Amino acid sequence: MFKEEDAVIIENKKLTSDVFKLKLKAFYVASNIQAGQFVMLNCGFGNDPFLKRPFSVAIKDESNITILYKKVKKGTTILSMLKERDILSITGPLGKPFKTSKGAFSLLVAGGIGIAPLLFYAQNLLKAKSPFYLIWGIKDKSWEGLVNFIKTVIPKEYMSIASEDGSIGHKGNVYVLTNSVKNIISNSFPQKTIEVVACGPLPMLKELNILKKALNPLKIYVSLEKRMACGWGGCCGCSIKTKSGIKRVCKDGPVFEYEEVIWDEL
Amino acid sequence: MSCSSKNTLLETKIGSLTLPSPVIVASGILPHDEHMWKKIQNDGAGGICTKGLTLNKKDGNSGTRIYETYCGLLNSIGLENPGIKTFLDTYIKDLHQAKGKSKLILNLAVETLSELEKSLKLINKKKDYIDVVELNISCPNVDGGGMLWGENPKATKKAVSCARSLWEKSLWVKLTPQAKDIKEIAVICEEEKADAVVVANTYLGMAIDINAKKPVFKRKFAGLSGPAIFPMALHLVWKVSEAVNIPVIGCGGITQPEDAIAMMLAGATAVEIGSILFKNLNSVKDINNGIKNYLLKHNYSLKEIIGIAKRG
Numbered sequence: 097m098f099k100e101e102d103a104v105i106i107e108n109k110k111l112t113s114d115v116f117k118l119k120l121k122a123f124y125v126a127s128n129i130q131a132g133q134f135v136m137l138n139c140g141f142g143n144d145p146f147l148k149r150p151f152s153v154a155i156k157d158e159s160n161i162t163i164l165y166k167k168v169k170k171g172t173t174i175l176s177m178l179k180e181r182d183i184l185s186i187t188g189p190l191g192k193p194f195k196t197s198k199g200a201f202s203l204l205v206a207g208g209i210g211i212a213p214l215l216f217y218a219q220n221l222l223k224a225k226s227p228f229y230l231i232w233g234i235k236d237k238s239w240e241g242l243v244n245f246i247k248t249v250i251p252k253e254y255m256s257i258a259s260e261d262g263s264i265g266h267k268g269n270v271y272v273l274t275n276s277v278k279n280i281i282s283n284s285f286p287q288k289t290i291e292v293v294a295c296g297p298l299p300m301l302k303e304l305n306i307l308k309k310a311l312n313p314l315k316i317y318v319s320l321e322k323r324m325a326c327g328w329g330g331c332c333g334c335s336i337k338t339k340s341g342i343k344r345v346c347k348d349g350p351v352f353e354y355e356e357v358i359w360d361e362l
Numbered sequence: 363m364s365c366s367s368k369n370t371l372l373e374t375k376i377g378s379l380t381l382p383s384p385v386i387v388a389s390g391i392l393p394h395d396e397h398m399w400k401k402i403q404n405d406g407a408g409g410i411c412t413k414g415l416t417l418n419k420k421d422g423n424s425g426t427r428i429y430e431t432y433c434g435l436l437n438s439i440g441l442e443n444p445g446i447k448t449f450l451d452t453y454i455k456d457l458h459q460a461k462g463k464s465k466l467i468l469n470l471a472v473e474t475l476s477e478l479e480k481s482l483k484l485i486n487k488k489k490d491y492i493d494v495v496e497l498n499i500s501c502p503n504v505d506g507g508g509m510l511w512g513e514n515p516k517a518t519k520k521a522v523s524c525a526r527s528l529w530e531k532s533l534w535v536k537l538t539p540q541a542k543d544i545k546e547i548a549v550i551c552e553e554e555k556a557d558a559v560v561v562a563n564t565y566l567g568m569a570i571d572i573n574a575k576k577p578v579f580k581r582k583f584a585g586l587s588g589p590a591i592f593p594m595a596l597h598l599v600w601k602v603s604e605a606v607n608i609p610v611i612g613c614g615g616i617t618q619p620e621d622a623i624a625m626m627l628a629g630a631t632a633v634e635i636g637s638i639l640f641k642n643l644n645s646v647k648d649i650n651n652g653i654k655n656y657l658l659k660h661n662y663s664l665k666e667i668i669g670i671a672k673r674g
Binding site: 148325333347 | 390391392393395397398413421422424426427428429430431432433434435437439442588589617637639640641642643644
């Protein structure tokens with residue numbers, strides 16, 4: 097069961113011109129959250145902005161969680177100005193976690209700031225010595241600060257990066273890495289079934305068919321993002337159409353099977 | 363101070379019902395999830411409203427459903443719900459058990475009179491589980507030209523009279539602030555023997571996406587809630603409570619004990635809270651504690667403060 101707690105800011109560090117790393121002391125959430133779940137976080141104090149915002153957790157230890165966020169509008173701009181020892185109300189853990197089968201090869205596919213929940217999952221797979229690889233599409237060299245941080249968590253032999261202009265890694269979107277990842281899997285893990293877990297912008301998720309065709313994975317899971325007011329299944333603000341009916345991204349997701357989602361309706 | 367002991371200090375009477383506290387969770391906030399209902403009843407809720415229910419299942423609106431505004435939010439959910447029958451078959455038993463001392467308030471959206479009749483016949487079969495039916499008259503009256511039921515005195519009269527004839531237990535009517543003369547609508551509810559009026563539902567508003575150059579919501583207009591509307595809701599509570607003798611339940615933008623107390627001082631017998639729970643899930647407890655402290659500090663019973671600002 098999720099709870100509300102007061103989280104203390106331990107660190108709110110700028111990694112790029114608009115991406116921040118926020119470390120919070122939040123005992124209940126830290127000791128209960130699983131990879132793929134999220135928290136709702138008050139961006140500031142008082143009634144404006146009114147709603148909490150959903151954020152995936154990227155790293156956790158016994159008493160702290162770390163969130164990676166991009167400064168976009170009012171809420172995240174205010175969040176970026178908060179200082180160490182400021183206290184924020186946080187609700188969590190919320191939603192359903194990632195789950196790939198034991199023994200499968202997990203291919204993690206990230207777009208932009210969608211790296212956050214996959215970073216958490218990758219650490220689990222590393223600890224469990226479960227085979228995986230991460231491919232990540234970013235905009236350009238301006239993301240270097242975040243790339244450097246990710247490299248401190250995930251060893252470079254587990255990851256390839258593509259950038260739109262080729263200023264970091266390969267040139268193109270994340271799917272230019274399809275062939276190289278196909279080679280890695282067929283050379284090192286030819287017997288393994290493949291399961292894909294993806295998080296990123298909607299256009300990227302809609303193109304997951306590219307990987308489906310190339311790799312014939314057993315399952316593809318996506319972590320979706322929608323505007324939401326509560327985060328715990330009450331408001332129905334984040335409902336989406338799936339093949340098994342209307343589902344709430346916050347409560348029934350945010351992780352869904354790719355085949356279940358009716359993409360044209362998103 | 364009158365005879366209330368500390369345990370019953372927050373009790374409030376609405377018609378024949380005694381609520382353990384004056385803080386009710388409005389419709390559309392809590393999911394039909396017994397764990398959450400249990401938490402809210404433990405926090406001392408006077409009542410908990412179901413999501414808005416309709417005879418037939420509704421998938422809700424497509425496109426953007428939530429849009430944040432200054433100190434509030436617009437919503438265009440479109441009454442996503444499983445339909446009365448599924449609700450009664452699947453959820454009512456567990457929710458009834460979870461709600462403890464809180465009253466279970468079934469929020470029923472009025473779409474057509476025949477659907478209203480059919481819904482109430484189904485509801486009657488499970489009436490032991492339900493304390494109150496709250497009629498939502500903020501939906502368009504398709505038979506009546508599309509105007510909201512609650513904007514039109516004659517349509518309101520028909521809907522409330524129909525519901526009253528089929529439902530013997532407590533009947534509340536949740537009014538729409540879009541009504542030209544909300545006092546007139548409230549008087550009709552009283553004449554048709556409603557037990558209370560809830561003042562009020564969300565205010566219509568809208569948002570425009572300036573890059574797409576079109577409204578944010580597919581249905582163009584959406585309901586505004588949150589602290590942004592509190593002063594307007596308070597104004598309506600003041601006006602309506604002058605016009606009727608049945609209890610008025612204040613609703614709209616309450617975020618803190620001071621707001622709930624102000625509603626009661628303006629004439630409300632109880633309050634409904636909604637959007638603030640998205641921000642603070644402990645609001646029921648926090649607001650009840652604040653009301654209790656106020657009563658003890660000023661040496662009043664809850665009953666004594668209702669409408670006291672008018673007598674000033």
